[in-house]
Amino acid sequence: MMSLRLPSRQELAYSVWWNLFLLTAGSALFAAGAQGIAVHHGFLTGGVYGTALLLWYGTGGFSPAAWYLLLNVPLFVLGWFCVGRRFFLYSLFGMLATTLFGEVLRFDFGITDQFYAAVACGVVCGAGGGMMLRSLGSGGGLDVVAVLLNRKWNIGIGRFGFVFNCVLFTASLATMQIDLVIASLIQVFIASVTLEHVLSLFNQRKVVFIISDRSRAISSEITSALKQGATVLQGRGGYSGDNREIVMTVTNNVQLKRLEELVFTLDAHALFIVENTFTVLGANFARRKVY
Structure with missing residues (x-):
């Protein structure tokens, strides 16, 4: 009788199905936080999805998920020539999953207090983003550009994200109330801390x-x-x-x-x-x- 051998941790980490599971679950969690909390309070989540939200608040045209997809198209065209195929394809899946969940998840967590909403949104979005980055890909957006810049010009991934968000939130001051911008900054900070904790889970x-x-x-x-x-x-x-x-x-x-x-x-x-x-x-x- 043949014994069933469980995969090792390294084998599991490189398994296609495990990586697809992390990307799917992470994108669903991120979209739930963005669509279930951020949208209802007028927050920005940072990164490309935050840019999509800012465009949606300003134009009222396409949905945030649709803007996210459109903004990612030139990034992935550039990424096709500059990043590894495995990272590219996993990230493409993560981006499409985030777009899909952003379109279908249209519920409200029901949080009324702005500060509580910023904290909850940061935890949910950060956990989702961390799950996606635990895979061999990402959720698309800034991650593709950050990896490209890091490989070509040795620009730190975290530094690029910080500079991009500084520009994004500075631009948002032209159209958003200062209270919402500050609440969004709190949300982004909590999301980054949560993301780091998820990434270090089982790795410390x-x-x-x-x-x-x-x-x-x-x-x-x-x-x-x-x-x-x-x-x-x-x-x-x-x-x-x-x-x-x-x-x-x-x-x-x-x-x-x-x-x-x-x-x-x-x-x-x-x-x-x-x-x-x-x-x-x-x-x-x-x-x-x-x-």
Whole structure:
């Protein structure tokens, strides 16, 4: 009887169906926040969708989703020649899904307070955007241009988004009330924080440095008892000048306490240093996202 083998984390991350699921669910969540909250309060969401909302508020013509689609056309034409095909096709799917959900989702969350609406919209839109960026693509819009500029001229992706939103919100002052602009800024800030949390979900790691006279024994126990890798670095005491071996390992929040117990059981006088890290690529960890 054949046993069913579950895919590894790396295999799942590169699975077509998993990426389509992330893009579909993320685009639905983003569109729900934009159409169910932002539209009813006159907010801007930032990015290309925020530009679409600003055009819709000013003209009353096409729907925000239709403006979003039209604004993305030249961006994707440019992206076809400049970004990887896999990133392009996944992002095209994400953009079309966002457009479709933006057209069909026409409900109201029923939030009346402007501040509460800005917070809720930021959380929902940020969670949706984060889910899309956890895939091998994106929701289109600024992400395609940002990747292009980063590859061609080494312009930071986050920096480009910040500059674009500054221009967008400055332009919105000509047609929008200052209260709405400020509420929109609050929404965009909360969305960016939520997006970062979604991106770091299950990816947060701890880099641990252990300085001890029993570094070899500690390194051996880490690999045998905790089943995780360890690297022994060569160091030298700043005061004594004595050579020291420093154990470096990467772990998660679940294993951290076990690691701490292991180290101080072997050496009660060890120096145990923990640093947070956002991204760990290679080996048994995540694979590099190729655009």
